[in-house]
């Protein structure tokens with residue numbers, strides 16, 4: 001039974017803390033990271049302005065049926081749709097461990113207005129974030145429909161050490177000075193694409209999962225015999241169909257054959273979504289052996305292949321296992337790139353093969369700290385609690401309650417981290433990937449910096465078990481589990497935050 005949060009551990013732990021410096025801070029973005037960052041900054045005594053280019057809070061969780069006009073999102077001048085969430089999306093992390101540590105993402109009473117499932121749909125996550133924003137009066141700090149177009153260290157003598165932030169809204173352009181900027185702009189909007197030999201002459205359609213919403217466009221197609229798409233893309237069936245009349249084409253040939261590149265969370269969901277309506281779906285995975293060719297359990301039209309070797313002008317796509325598929329569409333579920341077009345650090349922070357750096361502990365660039373910080377760069381993690389801990393740390397550093405090491409020491413730490421990645425053969429693009437137990441080590445390190453309780457054991461265990469479940473039972477993991485004992489522990493813990 002949920003009413004309101006009565007007390008939270010953090011305010012109790014810090015109710016008598018020493019007076020600290022209050023800063024004027026700009027937060028870029030009002031997704032989950034921006035919301036909790038605003039809360040933490042204000043709790044620490046800072047004055048906060050959140051600049052959000054959208055018209056509501058929630059970032060990636062604000063589902064829209066709208067997609068970008070360029071299905072691959074290659075055109076840098078395209079109108080950007082922020083969210084990459086598809087209609088059928090349910091969380092891949094159990095709700096108990098997904099929520100902020102002091103604002104449980106608990107199932108609400110089943111009154112029909114909320115989604116009580118353990119892995120709820122996207123609208124429940126948005127509702128949770130709205131509850132959070134309401135509970136902590138975050139919205140009053142947000143300027144909606146205000147896009148940050150430039151953030152840079154102020155150059156004039158009077159504002160040395162501060163940040164100039166230029167933004168654009170329907171009220172016009174603004175140019176303001178802040179003591180610090182916290183970047184919370186998300187990293188699931190700018191697509192990465194697979195490189196496929198021969199793709200430039202391949203005649204089919206291509207789309208990135210960023211622009212996927214519903215499977216309907218992949219249903220049996222009504223194709224006029226001789227249409228450009230039909231003749232170009234369906235080489236193999238062409239000769240068969242040309243012997244039939246167009247009436248029969250309409251009724252007999254469900255022509256949509258889709259190749260989905262990528263077998264991580266979105267690839268798994270989207271391939272199954274499309275397989276419900278399309279003729280065939282072929283998933284190309286780089287984490288499978290080169291001779292893999294298998295029908296996925298529970299389906300008669302969904303195959304798993306290794307990587308694509310080549311795409312050809314006749315519409316065929318050849319996989320590393322030697323199989324050839326004549327496909328209508330290639331869906332790139334190949335992830336996203338960090339993208340910071342508004343940030344001008346005069347070269348102090350760069351993006352190199354998807355490494356944002358140099359950053360001390362994925363948050364502070366030594367040369368520009370503590371004035372510039374980033375919340376939410378790590379991935380393959382449970383994001384909300386990490387955002388919370390990172391933003392507590394940033395807030396405490398900005399107020400002077402917690403100190404950073406010297407610039408040289410931070411650089412040494414970063415170099416040692418990069419060297420470790422290199423020695424292990426980990427490419428730069430995985431710099432912010434946190435596999436295995438590194439995320440909780442990191443979370444606990446952050447918690448220790450801020451004198452905040454470490455991540456609960458049940459949360460850690462639930463995340464690992466949940467992660468394993470995704471691989472072991474990818475079709476059913478959201479509805480079948482065997483860690484009820486952890487749910488009990490979680491709700492025992494939640495009681496202290498609910499009245």
Ligand code: FAD
Pocket residue numbers: 028029030031032033034051052053054057058059060061082084085086089090091092093098146147148149184185186187188266342375376382383384
């Ligand atoms: P976002 O939610 O992307 O918010 C960034 C905000 O910044 C946006 O509101 C945007 O409008 C704003 N913004 C960007 N640029 C500017 C600018 N220049 N000026 C002003 N505002 C700007 N996480 C989970 O915990 N569980 C899941 O099950 C899960 N599933 C996911 C499924 C998909 C398909 C995707 C894409 C992500 C999923 N995630 C999941 C991860 C999810 O991204 C994080 O949970 C989290 O919501 C990210 O929050 P954020 O605030 O960092 O970024």
